[in-house]
Every structure is written in C-alpha cells, then in structure tokens.
Amino acid sequence: MGKLPKFTDPNLIVGIETSDDAAIYKINEEVAMIQTLDFFTPIVDDPYMFGAIAASNALSDVWAMGGEPKVALNIVGFPSCLDPEVLGEILRGGADKVKEAGAVLIGGHTIKNDEPQYGLSVSGFVHPEKIWTNAGANVGDVLILTKQIGTGVINTGMKADMSSEKSNKEAEIVMASLNKKAKEVASKYNITSCTDITGFGLLGHSIEMAEGSDLTFEIEADKVPMISDALSLANMGLVPAGTYKNRNYFSGKVDTGKCSENVLDVLFDPQTSGGLLLSLSEEEGKNLLKDLEQAGLDTEFALIGKVVDKDEKSIRLV
C-alpha cells in the first residue's frame, strides 16, 4: 500500500489517513459527499437475506458519519453454474434495503466469479459542519450502542450447526437492520463522536474512538447487549479467526479487569453490519435512550459505558 501515489485535495475532508471506511469530499459550504463501498461472500444460506445484509452493511458507513445515503450501485460476482434466480434474490434483498434507506439504486456491474459476491457502492450527503467523526468525545460523555453484538460467533456456530434457530434468527435481524433509524433519532442530539461496529469488534472500534478523542472509555461488559447463545458458543470454541486477530492486535490497549475469556471473545468478535457506537453528554444520553425506545428499533440498544480521563489503557472494562 505504501507504494501507491498519495492524493491531496483541499476539499477532501476525510481521506485514507484516518482509516475511516468512507471518504468525504466537500462540494460547497453546505454539502459534502460521502463515498463508500463494501462487498463480501455469502454469510447466510438464504440469498435474499444475504443481499439484505450486504446492502445494510455497505450503507452503514454513511450513517456512521452523520450523513444520508442517496445513490447506490450494485457490485456483483456470480458463478455461471448457479441458478440465475439465486442472483435475482440477492439483488432483490439488496434493492429492498436501498429502498428502505431512502436512496436510489441505479444499476451496477456483474462479473463471472467462482464464488458469489455482493455489495454496494454508496454515495451520500452530509453538511460539512455536521460530520460525525470518531474523534470528539468528552470526559463525562456516555456511550450508547444501538445493536447487540456476537454475529461472528453465531455465524461460526451456524457453520458448525451448533447454534440454535433462535440465535441464528436474531443474528440475521441484527445484520439486516439498517442503522438509519438510530442515526435519525441521534441526529437530534449533539453527538460528539460516532462509529459503526464492524470487523474490529466492539472493543477495536471503541479503541479507535477513544484514541481519536485522546481519552479512555470505561465499558461495563455486562451492559453490552449480546445475541443469545453468543457467550455459550464462544465458551465452546466457536470463535472466528478475526476475533483472535483483534485480540492479538488490540489487547495491549485494554484493561480487561475481571472479564472472563468468553466475554472478551464476544467483545472482540468481528461484526457484520454492526450497530452505531455514539458518545454524547450524560443528560442528552438519557433522552436519546428514551427516544430510541420510542422509535422501536428491531435491535437491542444500551448505554454501555462512559468516557473518562485518559488512562494508561484506551479501554477499561468494569
């Protein structure tokens, strides 16, 4: 990657340096464009559900930065040996989510590929002054998470046929739910920082936010909403490779307290289409929780901790 040419432009507000998933380009004083792209191979058997999950995942970055997705294009890889009806279902799942997002889907590109792949390229807009970065949390802020975690463990359990129908279903709902509603509700408040929880897991992304704000996050492990069975499956060794990578990479930055192994595994579990992690003042946080309750999210949300003075470690688990 280091050999690639560097691009600079005075209007590029968020580029590759901050390791954000989306780029933001300022068009004028009122409008900036958010550009993002994500695609992957099937994680569930049902093609419609796979399409819906991949689309929700790709759209999420736009909301995580405080914007609204507007235009989406399909990115598709599909093997010639599979029934084209399967492809139709994947695209239908994706299109339904783009519609729900309030954006428009205007075609895309399909190539022949040994394995199916699906995702979206998404453009959205945000006011340049209202971008949610992962770097503005203040001491005393509370941390609110808008989806339960554990999709990586459940997907591994699903592959092993060791997870229950109930938790499989719950994981599908978590992964296919858009972060749209949570973002719209949160927009009424002064969000000091935000990120969406994906591959680095809850703790990995929390570390990025804590470091970006140069503070420490105190997270109450037992307040973190988790998909049912996630802990017991982690205890039985149905832990994906990504969890170990995250733990190895980030463990020096976490004071794990008395957290047990399986809880840590789930806290580091890589998420597909995870929820938003938001920081805001305690007072506003209370109201946001009430509003989220009223909004009727399909996922669990919770206040999971608070922002404290900078400590030796970026995260303190209590």
Added chain:
Amino acid sequence: MITVDARGFECPKPVILTKDAMRSAKNGDRIEVLVDNDIAVSNIIKYAQSANSIAISQLEDDGSFKVIISVAKAETKVEKPIDTQVEKEEELEVSTHQQDKTVIVIPCDGMGDGNEELGRILMKSFIFAITNLEVLPSTMLFYNGGAKLTCEGSVVLEDLKNLSSSGVEILTCGTCLDFFGLKDVLGVGEVTNMYSIVEIMDNATRIIRP
C-alpha cells in the same frame, strides 16, 4: 487412543471433528487432534474445557500442532452429578435440537398460602434459585398477581433480567398488566396474550408451578 486429523481445515471444522470424536469416546479416553493453525488449537482447547475435559497442546517438528484431550464423561447423570459441564452441553443440544421445553408459570407474587409476607420472601428465593439451575427453563409465564414481578420496583427484577439474558423467555400477560395499570413499567421480557399462554403450555414438555 483416538487420532483426529484436522489439518488443512479452518474453524469451525476442527471443533466439529473434535466434538464428534469426544461424543463417541468414553470416560478417560485420550484423543489427539492434529491441526495446522493456532486458532484451531485455541478453539479445540475451549471446546474440550467447556465439556469439562482437560486439553493441552504441543508444537510438532513440522510446525503443525497436536492437541491432546483427556476425555471426562459422566457415566450417568445420577452417579456423577459433578460432571455438570458435560451434561450441560448435552442438555444444550437437547434444548436446541429436540426442543425440550420446560415452562415455569407464576400466577401470583407470593409462593404458597398462609402468610402473604412469607409468600413474597419465598417467591424471591424461588426465582433466585432458578437462576442457579444447571438447565434453565425455556419460558417463564407471569399472570394475575405474578405480573407484578416483571415490573419496575419488583425485588426479583434483576434475577429475571439475568434469566432473560441467559435465554429464558420471560412473558407477562398483557390483560393483567392493563388491569394493574403496569403496562408502562414492564421491566423485563415481552407482553403476551391468552392464545400464546395456552399454546406455550400446550407445547411444554413439563410445567412447573411454585
């Protein structure tokens, strides 16, 4: 000794192969699982420990790993209740695959007749004791006076929240919540109706009523 060659596989396959081998093994058997990545080593050790067996790993000359498991198994549930982890795992499979459904019904906020205050004390320890069960019930139904227990201010709310987060379905009769004016303060689980209550009782493999 049983040897399982799980080289060339990524998780969860090595865990599945280990699970199958452990299932057919007897108490005291030794299983050696060969794997070629350290993630599989960690996951197999976790699996073995969750089944109350001892597991260690060693690095082989060719860079692969060998996980050695000493299988601990309860001969029967009655004789060796101490091996609860093995039973737990088996029970878990029963509950997920064969749908063993134990339902606990709570029709009032106290336990037994005689003295109301004593009844409430007994109910508190009854619900606490449920949280300590090796195998949790699949559903708990609360109706009439029992509906008060799932609402804010209830002394057993924390225990019920713990049960709920452990996967126990907590359901409270909606008519009852309306009757007591408690609908806005339900603190745990979901609201249900009489059709569901009847259906759940009908599908239960056993019903426990304190």
